[in-house]
Amino acid sequence: GQNIDQPTEMTATEGAIVQINCTYQTSGFNGLFWYQQHAGEAPTFLSYNVLDGLEEKGRFSSFLSRSKGYSYLLLKELQMKDSASYLCAVSSNDYKLSFGAGTTVTVRA
């Protein structure tokens, strides 16, 4: 099975930057996903990393280090609408996704 750890909660101010870390231990590795989930809604895809390095998509970036079993999601220029849970998910050799418990980000004015 997979062991995926991410912080439970983070709080930041509007306009600031927040970095959400995710560490994982997995039997084989086929990629790491980040999803966003607003309260009471379905998760939606944010990013996918399969190779080491940084992937940038507008205000959101995701980084992966396979040797360290580590990823982070960087949210820049925070907006109130970014208040949500952010889910780290790892795909292992059997091509199933295992999700972390999620990090709830609260953006304050």
Next chain:
Amino acid sequence: IAGITQAPTSQILAAGRRMTLRCTQDMRHNAMYWYRQDLGLGLRLIHYSNTAGTTGKGEVPDGYSVSRANTDDFPLTLASAVPSQTSVYFCASSPGLAGSDTQYFGPGTRLTVL
């Protein structure tokens, strides 16, 4: 229909009753999945199907069954509901296998078993 839909939106069920949660997608995706989401535990895979006619067990399959008679539909059945099955259930689909493809989630079904 646009995307992936689930029914019902919410349900209160007496323990011991049988219940089927419905999931339909119109994106012609090959793979479909059922997850449950509980506070503090995140999303856990119940069952999956890589293509019509095939199904597989996920992390927490006990007490649940699925079928995949065609590409679009992937119902989840609780044969005899128990209170520990109280949860939010999400259906998802992806064009290919989960490991290399984005999953698209339905709006969820909130199930309470009393």
